Amino acid sequence: MALKPTIYKLQVSLSDLNRDVYDSFNLTLARHPSETMERMMVRVLGFCLNSGDQLVFCKGLSDTEEPDLWSHSLDGNLQLWIDVGEPSSERIKKSSRIAQNAKIYCFNSKAPTWWQQNRTQLEELPVDVYLFNWQQVQALAKICDRGMELSITVSGDSLFVASELGECELFVESLQDNS
Numbered sequence: 001m002a003l004k005p006t007i008y009k010l011q012v013s014l015s016d017l018n019r020d021v022y023d024s025f026n027l028t029l030a031r032h033p034s035e036t037m038e039r040m041m042v043r044v045l046g047f048c049l050n051s052g053d054q055l056v057f058c059k060g061l062s063d064t065e066e067p068d069l070w071s072h073s074l075d076g077n078l079q080l081w082i083d084v085g086e087p088s089s090e091r092i093k094k095s096s097r098i099a100q101n102a103k104i105y106c107f108n109s110k111a112p113t114w115w116q117q118n119r120t121q122l123e124e125l126p127v128d129v130y131l132f133n134w135q136q137v138q139a140l141a142k143i144c145d146r147g148m149e150l151s152i153t154v155s156g157d158s159l160f161v162a163s164e165l166g167e168c169e170l171f172v173e174s175l176q177d178n179s
């Protein structure tokens with residue numbers, strides 16, 4: 001019998017001072033059995049950093065043809081493709097061709113090595129690449145549970161996250177910006 005995803009219900013209060021976005025979201029996420037809490041929370045951060053009317057969570061690890069998050073225009077065009085982790089250069093090339101904007105949020109201990117190995121190929125592509133500090137992402141995962149209220153404040157390259165279980169600050173580094 002296959003393992004089923006674990007369902008998480010989040011109430012997120014977002015204050016993004018960079019984009020002047022102040023909003024609340026009720027999110028329901030399915031965490032794939034092979035997905036870590038750290039990866040799931042980076043998906044949530046990616047959502048908050050790019051929140052918009054059409055941004056939705058995709059099947060993620062359950063479907064290799066879809067990103068972790070995407071946004072379509074009202075006429076069906078793919079506006080934004082967001083991958084979390086360290087995708088292959090072929091996957092990134094594909095996403096940069098089919099979406100108007102492509103973003104990657106890498107986060108684990110292998111991310112700096114992945115960036116060094118793929119940097120030359122990625123610099124030729126119209127994709128934004130961001131890096132979260134692994135220890136900070138681990139601290140974030142420790143203050144999360146299946147039903148939680150999060151307050152997330154974005155200012156500059158800093159994200160301050162508070163929940164009932166504690167608070168932490170994360171810094172996101174822009175490795176490549178194609179805007």
